Amino acid sequence: MALLSSSPFSSILIILCIFSSIFLTLVTAKVDGGYAQSFDPEELGMKKEKFSHFRFYWHDIVSGSNPTSVTVVHPPSNSSTFGQINMIDNPLTEGPNLTSKLIGKAQGFYGSASQEGIGLIMVMNFAFMEGKYNGSTITVLGRNMIFTKIREMAVIGGTGVLRFARGYAQASTYYANFTTRDAIVEYNCYVVHY
Template sequence: MARRAPIYAKQLLILSLLSSFALNLVQGEDDYDFVRAMDRDLLGLKNEKISHFRLYWHDIVSGKNPSAIFIVVKSPINSSSTGFGNVAMIDDPLTEKPELSSRLLGWAQGFYASASQKEVGLLVAMNFYFIQGKYNGSTITILGRNPVSTKVREMPIIGGSGIFRFARGYVEARTHRYNPVTGDTNVEYNCYVLHY
């Protein structure tokens, strides 16, 4: 029996090491010093709420001080009637009512690009940067497809900052006014945002 003790000790040691290794895998322990689990309560992530904002986006491409400028214009080789390949950078005013003179709520900053050869369909990437009240300095980020000839376009809200940290949701865009001579556009945005 004394001869078997070292064998059992070795087997017990191996079993113990395998168990520890398996336990580490199950618990998901990493040896990464730059990652740690967080307590939701410490970050103030207790009660998620939904907010609805209605505002008006003014895309001004005409005049001496446009809020949208084309930084890429389609090549003469490209005969697309949709403007495929055009890219505009924007710093568009967001107002409370359709009139540009109404209360300024913030700015839509980002870009849109003509991404469809079959219809006027834009790739939109923009932040709604708010400047009023408790929302001052907060943003929501919109990234999605905008087929502009459709009556109602839906695009996702993929994040935010400030009050809108961890935000998600969607926006509905409806063209309120379009001037075919100047190209200026006024769009009603209804934003549905889940946030903490």
């Protein structure tokens, strides 16, 4: 053994052992490229997934002295609404009447994205202000052909107790006034979340 400790072979062997340890540590680590890391969802407190159904009414108020939907980009032509974009901060209520319990706000925008018919692209967060969902959001993105009885859009995310939300939202018009352009839409959201 004394012969190994004094030979160049022992130094090489020690260096190889050190490099092998470092290599094995890097290979078995959970780090992917230095900027991302894999982990067990339970480490973030995410246990079993839940399936939830949310039903509420979306009030798009364009008219009056305090609108909740305002045009921020006007269409380039007077003959069509194509290209128009509205920013929204619409009330979400439990019932169809604006005086029913306020449960949140729909914040985002919609734009007229169809040259044939009235088809909107909807980009909005349903920000809840009531109950155990207070402070949580559901993010919706999709196509809304407003003259179709039931329209379906994707739920692409969420925050708070609705983190990692995914699913779909169905919209159906409860009331529409084509003179004032005010509308009440019933939303049913089916969401899988932790």
